[in-house]
Amino acid sequence: MDWIVSSLQRDLMLFENQLPFFMLRKLFDMIEVPNQHNRLIYLALCFFRDLLPGPGYRERIVPNGDGSNKKGNWRFIPNTIELQEAGVQLVKIEGASLFDIKFEYGVMKIPPLTIEDRTESFFRNLIAYEQYCPDNLLTYITDYVGFMDCLIYSPKDVEILSRRGIIDNWLGDDEVVSTIFNKISDAVTGPTSYFQYADIVNRVNIHCGKRRNQWMAKLNRNYLNSPWAFISILAALALLLLTFTQTVFTVFPRK
Structure with missing residues (x-):
C-alpha cells in the first residue's frame, strides 16, 4: 500500500536508522550480482525520490560548481x-x-x-x-x-x-x-x-x-510599502505641481 511505502521512506531516512554504506553494499552483494553498487545507488534514488522536496532526481543532485564552495569570508543576506x-x-x-x-x-x-x-x-x-x-x-x-x-x-x-x-x-x-x-x-x-x-x-x-x-530600499520601505502611502505621495506631488504652476503664473502673469 502507498502509506506503507511512505512510512518506510520516512523511517529509513531517520538518522538513528541510517547504516554505513559499506554494510548496505555487503547486503546488496548477497542478493544481487556482486560489485554492482551503482545499481544500489540507482535503486536508493528511485525509492527515496518522492521524499526530495524539489527537482533533483538525477545522478548529481548537489549544486553546480561556480566557485561558491571555496573558503572565504561572507555574511548572511537580507530576507x-x-x-x-x-x-x-x-x-x-x-x-x-x-x-x-x-x-x-x-x-x-x-x-x-x-x-x-x-x-x-x-x-x-x-x-x-x-x-x-x-x-x-x-x-x-x-x-x-x-x-x-x-x-x-x-x-x-x-x-x-x-x-x-x-x-x-x-x-x-x-x-x-x-x-x-x-x-x-x-x-x-x-x-x-x-x-x-x-x-x-x-x-x-x-x-x-x-x-x-x-x-530604493528606503523609498520602498518608508513611502511605497502600502497603497495609501503611494496615494499620499501622488497627492503631495500633485499639490507641489499645482503650487509650482500657480507661482509661475503669479511671477509671469499673462498679458
Missing part, C-alpha cells in the same frame, strides 16, 4: 522582503537541481521547493547526517537550509516566495513554514567557512550595499 525592496528579483527556475540557486544581474533564480508533512523530517535527518560526517565539505543540505532560512524570516516572506512559485506550500499555513526554517538550524554547527553559497551571498550583499539600491 525576501528586504531583497525585493533593494531591487532584487526572485524568480523560479525550472529544470535545475533543488540546490542550484543562481544570482545574476540583480535576479535570484531559485528552483521550486515543495513543503509537505515529511519535509521537515527529511531536512533534519540529512542535516544530522552531515553534522556527523567526517568530511566537512559535505554540507549541501545544511547550507541549503541555511540559505533558505536567510530568505525566510516571517510568514510574509513565505507568502511572497509562494506567489513567485518558488515555494509550493502543501501545509497551507505560511507561519508554519517560516517556523520550520527559523527553528530547523537550532543547535546546528554551520554554515562552515566552505559554505556552498558563499559566492552568491557575497554578490547579493554587494548588490544590496550599493547606494542606489539602498536609497
Whole structure:
C-alpha cells in the first residue's frame, strides 16, 4: 500500500536508522550480482525520490560548481522582503537541481521547493547526517537550509516566495513554514567557512550595499510599502505641481 511505502521512506531516512554504506553494499552483494553498487545507488534514488522536496532526481543532485564552495569570508543576506525592496528579483527556475540557486544581474533564480508533512523530517535527518560526517565539505543540505532560512524570516516572506512559485506550500499555513526554517538550524554547527553559497551571498550583499539600491530600499520601505502611502505621495506631488504652476503664473502673469 502507498502509506506503507511512505512510512518506510520516512523511517529509513531517520538518522538513528541510517547504516554505513559499506554494510548496505555487503547486503546488496548477497542478493544481487556482486560489485554492482551503482545499481544500489540507482535503486536508493528511485525509492527515496518522492521524499526530495524539489527537482533533483538525477545522478548529481548537489549544486553546480561556480566557485561558491571555496573558503572565504561572507555574511548572511537580507530576507525576501528586504531583497525585493533593494531591487532584487526572485524568480523560479525550472529544470535545475533543488540546490542550484543562481544570482545574476540583480535576479535570484531559485528552483521550486515543495513543503509537505515529511519535509521537515527529511531536512533534519540529512542535516544530522552531515553534522556527523567526517568530511566537512559535505554540507549541501545544511547550507541549503541555511540559505533558505536567510530568505525566510516571517510568514510574509513565505507568502511572497509562494506567489513567485518558488515555494509550493502543501501545509497551507505560511507561519508554519517560516517556523520550520527559523527553528530547523537550532543547535546546528554551520554554515562552515566552505559554505556552498558563499559566492552568491557575497554578490547579493554587494548588490544590496550599493547606494542606489539602498536609497530604493528606503523609498520602498518608508513611502511605497502600502497603497495609501503611494496615494499620499501622488497627492503631495500633485499639490507641489499645482503650487509650482500657480507661482509661475503669479511671477509671469499673462498679458
